[in-house]
Amino acid sequence: xxxxxxxxxxxxxxxxxxxxxxxxxxxxxxxxxxxxxxxxxxxxxxxxxxxxxxxxxxxxxxxxxxxxxxxxxxxxxxxxxxxxxxxxxxxxxxxxxxxxxxxxxxxxxxxxxxxxxxxxxxxxxxxxxxxxxxxxxxxxxxxxxxxxxxxxxxxxxxxxxxxxxxxxxxxxxxxxxxxxxxxxxxxxxxxxxxxxxxxxxxxxxxxxxxxxxxxxxxxxxxxxxxxxxxxxxxxxxxxxxxxxxxxxxxxxxxxxxxxxxxxxxxxxxxxxxxx
Numbered sequence: 001x002x003x004x005x006x007x008x009x010x011x012x013x014x015x016x017x018x019x020x021x022x023x024x025x026x027x028x029x030x031x032x033x034x035x036x037x038x039x040x041x042x043x044x045x046x047x048x049x050x051x052x053x054x055x056x057x058x059x060x061x062x063x064x065x066x067x068x069x070x071x072x073x074x075x076x077x078x079x080x081x082x083x084x085x086x087x088x089x090x091x092x093x094x095x096x097x098x099x100x101x102x103x104x105x106x107x108x109x110x111x112x113x114x115x116x117x118x119x120x121x122x123x124x125x126x127x128x129x130x131x132x133x134x135x136x137x138x139x140x141x142x143x144x145x146x147x148x149x150x151x152x153x154x155x156x157x158x159x160x161x162x163x164x165x166x167x168x169x170x171x172x173x174x175x176x177x178x179x180x181x182x183x184x185x186x187x188x189x190x191x192x193x194x195x196x197x198x199x200x201x202x203x204x205x206x207x208x209x210x211x212x213x214x215x216x217x218x219x220x221x222x223x224x225x226x227x228x229x230x231x232x233x234x235x236x237x238x239x240x241x242x243x244x245x246x247x248x249x250x251x252x253x254x255x256x257x258x259x260x261x262x263x264x265x266x267x268x269x270x271x272x273x274x275x
Contacts, residue, residue, distance in 0.1 A: 077145070084144075090145060090148075095120065095121050098124065100117075102119075102163075103116035106163035106261075109163060109166070109268055110264035110266060110268070111264055116160075120152070123249050123256065127252070128152075132144070132147075150221065150242055154206070158202055161201075162202045162254045165197065166194060171267065188263070191261070195259070199254035210247060219242070219243070221235075221238055222236065223235075
């Protein structure tokens with residue numbers, strides 16, 4: 001009995017040493033990551049200041065927010081993964097926050113808040129539902145959060161880009177739009193060319209990424225799936241579903257947002273020319 005007890009003690013001691021070394025390795029990784037991030041943020045701020053981009057401390061603030069938010073999300077997700085209902089609540093919260101963020105970016109435009117909220121919420125819900133309805137992804141909590149986050153985030157970006165493109169294009173084509181109004185055309189017709197241009201410009205980055213996937217870049221979903229233990233074929237399937245889902249989401253967001261923005265009868269003045 002004594003021998004067994006002694007052996008047990010030695011095994012426990014080796015396990016403890018292994019755990020301590022593992023934790024020390026984790027700490028070292030976090031320290032080196034922190035130093036590297038500090039250097040990169042300093043380079044970002046320095047280079048932006050050098051070329052006259054007046055961002056101030058915004059890059060540093062954005063990075064700090066990302067760290068704090070991701071740390072909080074890591075803690076939250078630990079509980080979310082235990083219950084499917086909390087996953088639905090979490091994805092819903094992401095959609096609400098994304099809609100609010102995009103609406104702030106388009107607040108200058110008439111109907112901008114409505115365009116952002118409707119486009120992001122409707123598109124994200126529909127595209128996520130479509131992916132799981134056709135069982136392109138296994139309906140698990142992890143997949144719901146992963147796909148939901150990717151589709152929602154890209155819907156938010158698409159709404160912002162489409163809206164900002166719409167504002168810029170409408171200013172550039174003010175004479176043409178005012179000409180349509182002078183002829184008695186409805187707003188939808190007056191802004192039709194602006195809407196098409198806005199959607200086309202917004203879609204270019206994602207189209208380029210999708211066309212060159214595997215040649216120029218390995219997208220995050222593919223790399224993440226591989227690191228998570230998926231086979232290369234399964235990781236590739238996941239990435240294709242995500243890329244096509246993003247294209248669909250951005251297309252729908254662009255259409256919905258520009259249709260709502262095209263209800264306006266005024267063109268937002270350019271502050272540079274107005275002054």
